[in-house]
Amino acid sequence: MIITNSYLVELNLPTISLGQRYTFLDVPQLRYNAVIIDGLEAFTADQLATSPNNKTIIPAAAAQGIVITLVVDETEEMYQIPYYTLISGNNAGLIREFANKRINLVKSYATILNITSLTAAQSLIFNFYYRKQIR
Amino acid sequence: MKSLKPVNYPDPVIFDNERLIFARFDGANSPALNVPNFFSNSDVLTNKIITGIDVKFDQTESLGTDSIQTDIGFVGTITDANSLRYFTITLLGKNGNVLLNEFPLSNFCNLYNSGKIRRTSMIIDLSKSYIRNFGLTITTNKFVIPINFYYKNK
Numbered sequence: 572m573i574i575t576n577s578y579l580v581e582l583n584l585p586t587i588s589l590g591q592r593y594t595f596l597d598v599p600q601l602r603y604n605a606v607i608i609d610g611l612e613a614f615t616a617d618q619l620a621t622s623p624n625n626k627t628i629i630p631a632a633a634a635q636g637i638v639i640t641l642v643v644d645e646t647e648e649m650y651q652i653p654y655y656t657l658i659s660g661n662n663a664g665l666i667r668e669f670a671n672k673r674i675n676l677v678k679s680y681a682t683i684l685n686i687t688s689l690t691a692a693q694s695l696i697f698n699f700y701y702r703k704q705i706r
Numbered sequence: 707m708k709s710l711k712p713v714n715y716p717d718p719v720i721f722d723n724e725r726l727i728f729a730r731f732d733g734a735n736s737p738a739l740n741v742p743n744f745f746s747n748s749d750v751l752t753n754k755i756i757t758g759i760d761v762k763f764d765q766t767e768s769l770g771t772d773s774i775q776t777d778i779g780f781v782g783t784i785t786d787a788n789s790l791r792y793f794t795i796t797l798l799g800k801n802g803n804v805l806l807n808e809f810p811l812s813n814f815c816n817l818y819n820s821g822k823i824r825r826t827s828m829i830i831d832l833s834k835s836y837i838r839n840f841g842l843t844i845t846t847n848k849f850v851i852p853i854n855f856y857y858k859n860k
């Protein structure tokens with residue numbers, strides 16, 4: 572992947588509850604009619620200890636208990652991607668790439684499948700690689 | 707039998723030119739927490755297309771050998787790859803737009819990425835770009851973070 576733009580997105584988990592969905596907040600720079608998402612990467616505290624909002628990032632052991640669902644327009648086109656899979660260190664350093672996806676972030680969400688190793692107020696953190704749409 | 711067409715694997719980074727930039731922190735206990743720490747150099751990368759970025763560090767026991775010790779006149783470098791976890795880098799373009807927003811610095815360290823160097827295609831304004839420290843307490847004055855920029859001319 573050739574990086575042109577990236578945006579770090581934080582998804583805070585104020586409380587930890589099994590099966591709960593945590594929806595992404597609106598990120599104006601990534602609004603789905605403005606950019607095309609080329610790739611997505613996730614991190615644990617092994618790669619980024621603290622978020623820019625001074626929240627602790629989830630530990631590596633918790634990554635296997637979280638899945639991500641990404642919505643394109645109104646459809647859950649990428650349903651429950653394991654968080655673990657999105658960590659490039661687990662994939663020989665490669666970044667997961669998408670083919671021309673216009674992701675609707677405010678309808679996308681994370682789901683907790685296992686609360687082991689998670690603590691309230693920790694954050695998930697993602698790097699979205701994107702390019703601006705040419706109109 | 708039809709022969710298979712050979713596969714050509716491209717070099718992960720085009721090594722046209724390379725420039726090692728030291729992000730220099732010469733105040734006491736710097737880089738300060740949370741605030742932007744701007745680069746003090748360099749004009750060399752102005753109007754160049756950055757094709758790859760690679761962050762170095764001093765040494766580590768588990769991940770590899772020493773990359774680089776320090777800059778002339780400085781006494782320390784980030785001491786291990788683990789410390790990179792506390793830093794992010796924000797790179798701005800020529801017109802002030804943010805290209806990379808709070809990019810985790812460890813993600814530019816090829817020892818975190820199985821030796822792969824992150825490929826980029828952007829023209830940056832280093833004087834407006836900055837590094838932020840979100841928790842590493844520095845006790846060494848005159849501290850540097852070495853960053854390799856690979857670039858080509860426009």
